[in-house]
Amino acid sequence: MVKINWKEVKRQKVLLLLSxxxxxxxxxxxxxxxxxxxxxxxxxxxxxxxxxxxxxxLGKFKQLFLDDGFIRVIRNTLAMGVINLxxxxxTAIIFAILLNxxxxxxxxxxxxxxxxxxxxxxxxxxxxxxxxxxxxTGIVNDILVRFQFLKEPxxxxxxxxxxxxxxxxxxxxxxxxxxxxxxxxxxxxxxxALYEAAAIDGAGRWARIKYITLPGIKPTIIIxxxxxxxxxxxxxxxxQYLLGNGLVQSVSQTIDIYVLKWGISQGxxxxxxxAGIFKxxxxxxxxxxxxxxxxxxGEERLF
Numbered sequence: 167m168v169k170i171n172w173k174e175v176k177r178q179k180v181l182l183l184l185s186x187x188x189x190x191x192x193x194x195x196x197x198x199x200x201x202x203x204x205x206x207x208x209x210x211x212x213x214x215x216x217x218x219x220x221x222x223x224l225g226k227f228k229q230l231f232l233d234d235g236f237i238r239v240i241r242n243t244l245a246m247g248v249i250n251l252x253x254x255x256x257t258a259i260i261f262a263i264l265l266n267x268x269x270x271x272x273x274x275x276x277x278x279x280x281x282x283x284x285x286x287x288x289x290x291x292x293x294x295x296x297x298x299x300x301x302x303t304g305i306v307n308d309i310l311v312r313f314q315f316l317k318e319p320x321x322x323x324x325x326x327x328x329x330x331x332x333x334x335x336x337x338x339x340x341x342x343x344x345x346x347x348x349x350x351x352x353x354x355x356x357x358x359a360l361y362e363a364a365a366i367d368g369a370g371r372w373a374r375i376k377y378i379t380l381p382g383i384k385p386t387i388i389i390x391x392x393x394x395x396x397x398x399x400x401x402x403x404x405x406q407y408l409l410g411n412g413l414v415q416s417v418s419q420t421i422d423i424y425v426l427k428w429g430i431s432q433g434x435x436x437x438x439x440x441a442g443i444f445k446x447x448x449x450x451x452x453x454x455x456x457x458x459x460x461x462x463x464g465e466e467r468l469f
Contacts, residue, residue: 206440226440236424236441243420243445246330246406247398253334255394257342259387262349263375278350281343289404292340296332296409297323323409326417336405348390349383356382388466396453399445421445 175182201216206226208219230236261281268274284292299306300322307319322328356378364374403422410418419427421441429438453468460467 203439203443205436206443208436210436210439212435222436226436227444229437230440230444238416239419239421239424242417243399243401246333246401246420249330249334250337250401251394251398253338254341254345255391257338258345259349259383261342262346262353262383263379265346266350266353266379267371267375278343281346283343284340285344287340289408292336293405293408296336300332323411324413326414329409329414329417332409333402333405336409337402349386352383352386353379385466388460389468392453392456392460392468395456396449398452399449 204216205219207221207223208216209222209225210216210219265274265277265281268277298304301307302319302321306322307316310316311319322332360378360382361374364378369377399421401420403420403426406418406420407423407426410423421444425438425441428434428441457467457469
């Protein structure tokens with residue numbers, strides 16, 4: 167039986183009071199809504215409610231996996247999730263290391279500030295910029311035609327083969343600066359004496375990055391990789407929904423868009439909930455597997 171140290175509780179009462187607000191918030195908005203998962207096992211009708219709708223067990227899950235459209239949606243979500251993870255993860259690390267090598271304090275601050283700005287733009291603005299830049303009369307087509315890479319302008323949003331690359335580029339442009347913050351903080355925690363000793367021994371800039379910087383931020387890289395691995399199925403909703411159209415629908419739809427289409431637009435709340443549960447379960451499984459692999463490799467892990 168756990169004994170409560172009331173003296174410690176009294177001493178930490180302000181912190182406990184503040185943290186209780188977040189515990190209550192998490193319970194109301196994260197755990198309480200899980201009761202809605204019951205809809206996935208029913209032929210849910212809003213007029214009948216949770217307790218009077220017909221129970222059908224795993225019927226909606228069977229319907230999901232017999233739907234070729236849902237299988238295609240899983241493929242799209244996994245593909246864009248993996249591409250986004252690799253692209254944003256690698257570029258953030260590279261950007262942080264390069265920015266750390268900038269000696270001018272003023273130049274470094276200017277680059278940091280500029281790189282952070284896209285993070286605070288809404289996806290509406292970002293996709294609007296992309297539409298203008300990649301349109302037939304946009305700057306990208308203009309440059310490609312002028313330098314004779316293309317004979318005539320093309321509509322990038324009319325060809326499915328370009329869509330995943332466009333989404334990855336949008337995520338990299340928007341989030342690289344913001345994602346690099348934690349790596350920069352990790353780099354600044356490395357003892358500067360190590361760099362000075364390496365420089366005295368004749369190590370060049372690349373050698374210092376390879377043997378000091380990268381090993382120094384390795385624990386941070388592993389932890390963030392484990393956390394982000396669980397977000398692979400969170401490939402996005404806004405950017406795909408805003409950039410997608412009928413011509414690229416076969417590659418643009420994600421699980422979140424599928425849930426919107428069937429759960430809200432078509433009124434099949436049970437099917438939409440089943441798709442959401444599948445996404446959550448797979449994400450949890452990915453985190454557990456990645457954490458176990460890190461544990462067996464002797465690396466940092468989440469738990």
